[in-house]
Amino acid sequence: MDDKKRYLTEAVEPFTPLLAMEEASRCLLCHDAPCSQGCPAGTDPGKFIRSLRFKNVKGAVETIREANILGGVCARVCPYDRLCEEACSRCGIDKPIQIGRLQRFATDFERSIAMKVLEAPEATKEKVAIIGSGPAGLATAAKLALEGYSVTVFEEKPAPGGVLTYGIVPARLPQDVVDQEIQYVKDLGVQFELNCKVGKDITLDELKSKGYAAFMLAIGMQYSKMLDIPGFNLDGVTNAVDFLGTAKPTEGNLDVGNNVIVIGGGDVAMDCATTARSLGADKVTIVYRRTYEEMPANKDEVRYVNELGVNFFYGFKPEEIVGKDGKVSRFRATGFRDDSILELKADKVIFAIGQVAEDPKPIVDIAVSLDGKNLVLANEETCETNAKGVFSAGDIVNGGKTVVEAVAAGKLAAESIDKYLTSLREASTADTEIAAEKEGVK
Structure with a gap:
């Protein structure tokens, strides 16, 4: 698969109808449905999985869409492992139901048949x-x-x-x-x-x-957070918001560099690494100041990034970005808990260490x-x-x-x-x- 196609192709394969029904059949049909209690948006996995188990896909779609207008989005980006799947009763037997993939199957079915669940009344109110x-x-x-x-x-x-x-x-x-x-x-x-x-x-x-x-x-x-370290304003230093915000709308039409350093350990950092690697960077390295266990990114995403050939260095904090002729040439970091030194060749450094808010007062003028x-x-x-x-x-x-x-x-x-x-x-x-x-x- 070429770089751009890999960037634009969904990483996780969808369930076939047979696999979806087989997965739904593993549901224990809990009376109290702890998975449903674990969903912040009230999507009620217990109910829609029950519908799928009895091959009522349209019923599953109705349950999802009536509760969550972004059901198809959440099916892909929701941290199920920390929410509904973690609450699944099967966790004590073997492994939880793959709720996210079942929700994706249902919403994909909805789209394939142009099913319409919601209909708004005439807008007569304020x-x-x-x-x-x-x-x-x-x-x-x-x-x-x-x-x-x-x-x-x-x-x-x-x-x-x-x-x-x-x-x-x-x-x-x-x-x-x-x-x-x-x-x-x-x-x-x-x-x-x-x-x-x-x-x-x-x-x-x-x-x-x-x-x-x-x-x-x-x-x-x-806005993305930045670290005020030597070299942070060199050509080739950017942040996750700008990097991802340029890549996706242009369908990956940008120069990502050859030796890319991503600073951070969350899902956004994984997205930056995936983007850089998928769009042709020869070497992508994630530098995170804490341990693998402490890294907040979804572990499935971390595994996917590993499969792409991305390197990880744990326990290092950025110290300096070295430049040559105004452009990034090397990256230096020191041990977070010791005096270790890390130095890497780089032509792109991406900060993915969190975001900050714009002052909303001028926006609403109050x-x-x-x-x-x-x-x-x-x-x-x-x-x-x-x-x-x-x-x-x-x-x-x-x-x-x-x-x-x-x-x-x-x-x-x-x-x-x-x-x-x-x-x-x-x-x-x-x-x-x-x-x-x-x-x-x-």
Whole structure:
């Protein structure tokens, strides 16, 4: 397989119908379904696996899609090993049910027959603005549309999806899957305003004047962290957000270098290594400051990266990036717990050590309360901020967790926005009735 094709091809093979039914038949049909209790988004694996076991694939699709508008995405990027699969009762017998692959089988079937599960009512309720089109924003938009609200998503980039479109390698999450899930949201009547940065291209006051009654801030974590070490500003030094955000939209049309160093040990670091290696880098090395056991990346992803021939060095922290004629030439690191020295040839160094938030105050032009890391302070149970009518959820609140947790937070935000607007509507109706009664008395 050539480099570009490998980059664009999904790494994990899908289940055939026979294998899917065989895997579903291993389910113990638990009455309390601990796997379902382990899903943050409430996708209810216990129920959809039961449907698959009895060959009711459409029933499985309905269960998934009604609970999770991004069911096909989560089937590929959700950390099942730490959530529903870890809770599976079969763990004490042999190995857990492969819930993620079964969910993928069901959502792939849904797409293959153009099955339509969700249908929104006519949008007769208030207008709601969603700022940011990542998983939290999409989940909020879909749920509100299903409740009859007129929803518009404002996205500063040319394409919607946030991290789904710009940050996850196609080998894990093909763009056509993302596009299809976003189309589901559009089919519910949700409108998208792209290349539109709220706070710059349009203000919150202007949106209010256009009739928007509530706002959801779901801008995610916009920027990569960098280490202020000698040579960090050399040509050839970049960060995960910029590297992945350039590779995926261009379908891998970029120069990745020959000797690539990736700094970090999370899933994003694995995506950077996969991208660089798949797109032709001769040698890719991941440098992580702690041990293999402490590395937060999904271990299946780590194994896949190993299979691609990526090298790992554990227990080293970056010390210096050496340049020649303004470009990266070598990378140096020292032992995290001892005085070991690591020196490697390099022409590309990618920092994948976490992300930081953009200050959201200029975006919404209001005094939203923040913590010391520019994260929005929002009520955990309602997603309400201190600003009236403004809600927030996802990475900009939790500091960067998983896609499925962003979906769960987006659903919660939608419920809270619905309650908020319903209370305003009822209060307005009550005031009108009282005024009418007083007028009648006169």
